[in-house]
Every structure is written in C-alpha cells, then in structure tokens.
Amino acid sequence: MLALQPVDTAVPAFRPDPITQDEAAAMFRAALNLFGKWELTDEQAATLLDMPVRSYRRWKAEGAGRFSRDGRARLSNLMGIHKALRIIFLESARGYAWIRAANAAFGGASALEVMLGGELTDIMRVRRYLDAERGGW
Secondary structure, rough: OOOOOOOOOOOOOOOOOOOOOOHHHHHHHHHHHHHHHHOOOOHHHHHHOOOOOHHHHHHHHHOOOOOOOOHHOOOHHHHHHHHHHHHHOOHHHHHHHOOOOEEEHOOOOOOHHHHHHOOHHHHHHHHHHHHHHHHOO
C-alpha cells in the first residue's frame, strides 16, 4: 500500500540568481563576438537580447549595464547554442553558417529566423533542438 506523505507548505529559502551580473557581463562580451561570427545586424542582436537597438549599441560601445533575469537567461541560452554547435560541427564556420540555413525541423525556417521571433522561448526552442541533436540532456 502506498503511504501518502504530507505536503511541505514552508516558504522556500531565498535563492540567489543562478547567473550573476558579472557572469552576464562576460556572456554579453562573448555574445558580441558570436553575433559577429553569425553576421548579425545590431537590430537582430538587439532582438535576441530583447533590448532597444540604441541600448544595445551603447552597451556594445561602453560596456554592459545591469541584466534582467530574462536577459541573463537569453545570454545563457545563446551560449548553450554556441556550445552545441561547436560540439556538433568540427569546423566552426559550418556551425556559424548553420544558424542561417533552412531547417526542416523549423518548418523550413532557419534557426536565426526562429530566434528572431523575439521571445525567450524562441531561443530556447533552438537550444533544445541542438541539445537533442548532440545527445545532450
């Protein structure tokens, strides 16, 4: 017979953000390099980061400001996409080009087109696909 356990109704303890502002700033610098490899416009990069183009250009020139939780999640997922592509493709140029290639998994759209939908879930969709392709968990 299965015994039911009482439900814990205690308020969970404070948990710090999983990605610090310093880590986010480092990921932003890495993303700038990645966006160059992907040949993105400032408008496209700003869409991926969900920020105004003017702010993106200022951060690109002067250094990043404070990142929201959503912004940190976007950067983390973009770095995960980059990592997965580096694992899947031995030649980095092929991974950079893959971003723009039509893909049946996305209904013929490219991964970039999917991510430019602007939602965090659009970026996560591409990351989940790549993680599955590379055998990630």
